[in-house]
């Protein structure tokens with residue numbers, strides 16, 4: 235790192251500055267990309283697949299050995315409760331490397347025997363080669379999980395990476411660098427640059443001509459900017475973007491399970507999950523009963539010290555994000571919503587300057603309200619009744635986004651029928667965020683481009699080369 239500006243990293247539960255982070259300059263980004271290119275041509279590029287797999291497995295072990303360091307860093311950056319980070323963020327950070335080590339160990343490619351006029355035939359076979367230097371641009375909501383979700387398949391496939399974590403959550407990407415060094419990942423394979431988007435490290439990286447592909451998770455408008463940057467030089471992108479995900483509850487659903495599952499979908503990680511639910515549609519016959527129980531459940535979340543096991547809901551990630559979420563809380567009120575739960579800022583003793591907001595449930599708004607159509611990314615949801623299946627599907631699909639849905643019914647036929655009609659990349663039936671990392675993951679419509687997960691990740695992280703040999 236050379237001289238440049240620095241920026242503050244804050245603990246969202248108190249607003250206290252926990253670190254000063256050096257902002258990478260255009261020269262730093264260039265040095266990182268150059269190092270990544272050089273590493274491709276060095277020992278990493280010549281390494282056999284079993285050797286790479288062995289390194290990936292050592293990464294898993296080292297992340298697990300330093301579990302508590304990762305846990306603490308992630309909590310200080312995000313403010314999320316320790317119970318959540320211990321169960322989801324850090325284990326998944328390690329698991330991502332294990333899954334792609336397994337995948338790459340067993341992947342085959344296709345072969346065709348092609349008839350020729352002399353009847354000797356030809357063989358067409360396909361090999362996968364690394365795409366090259368991959369830029370990995372990450373959001374702040376699940377920093378380690380979403381970063382390793384991209385870095386693991388990139389490295390498994392033999393690429394090198396330059397990672398730009400979110401400016402809100404820089405710590406675990408830096409810690410992972412220590413892990414890479416400790417387990418013998420060659421220099422230049424995993425690089426981290428820090429900073430913001432426009433006019434900073436994000437833009438420097440995505441517009442760098444020696445980057446071969448860009449994988450991004452974040453907001454849809456940022457995805458558009460990144461796609462424009464990628465157009466220069468015709469670089470491929472993989473985009474996992476925003477959502478306004480619908481949850482559907484039919485009148486034959488297991489109500490207890492639906493209330494529990496959807497309360498996680500709406501509120502866990504303080505609503506800052508791209509797959510989370512911000513629109514609930516409930517069949518009219520059970521509307522009152524569902525809403526009553528759902529609101530009761532929403533009131534049971536406990537704010538407090540993110541490091542305490544008792545805490546089930548943390549603050550939002552930043553003051554700026556809190557202003558955005560609260561502006562939607564105001565708008566809902568102005569537009570005449572009935573506020574069933576929350577709608578404001580809680581008093582959290584000992585943490586009064588943290589970025590807290592209450593879990594919030596509204597009814598009574600039309601589909602056209604921005605509260606019902608725009609991604610808020612907070613612990614809030616609007617609930618609306620529907621009469622039949624066709625109406626539920628139409629309401630669910632009435633959106634620019636298409637990331638995920640969660641459907642609750644005991645009617646097996648209906649469950650499959652509805653899931654296949656909702657325009658999303660990921661449909662869950664009687665569950666939410668039940669992830670099998672071998673499955674395709676991504677969004678339809680404005681929620682993204684491409685799919686990552688299992689073998690689907692290879693579509694982005696490798697280039698296919700077809701070889702035709704005349705026999």
Ligand SMILES: NC(=O)c1ccc[n+]([C@@H]2O[C@H](COP(=O)([O-])OP(=O)(O)OC[C@H]3O[C@@H](n4cnc5c(N)ncnc54)[C@H](O)[C@@H]3O)[C@@H](O)[C@H]2O)c1
Nearest residue numbers: 372373374400430431436437452453456459474475476508
């Ligand atoms: N589909 C998914 O898998 C998924 C997963 C998690 C989050 N998200 C989405 O992410 C959003 C929340 O995350 P966020 O606020 O960090 O997103 P964001 O788009 O504001 O920022 C994401 C990253 O992009 C960088 N960036 C911003 N502008 C850039 C530019 N012009 N060029 C290059 N880089 C730039 C940021 O610095 C950050 O690292 C929500 O919209 C959420 O739905 C989607």
Ligand SMILES: O=C/C=C/C=C(\O)C(=O)O
Nearest residue numbers: 375383506507508509669
């Ligand atoms: O906020 C979005 C959460 C995305 C989750 C994943 O990408 C995953 O589970 O791999």
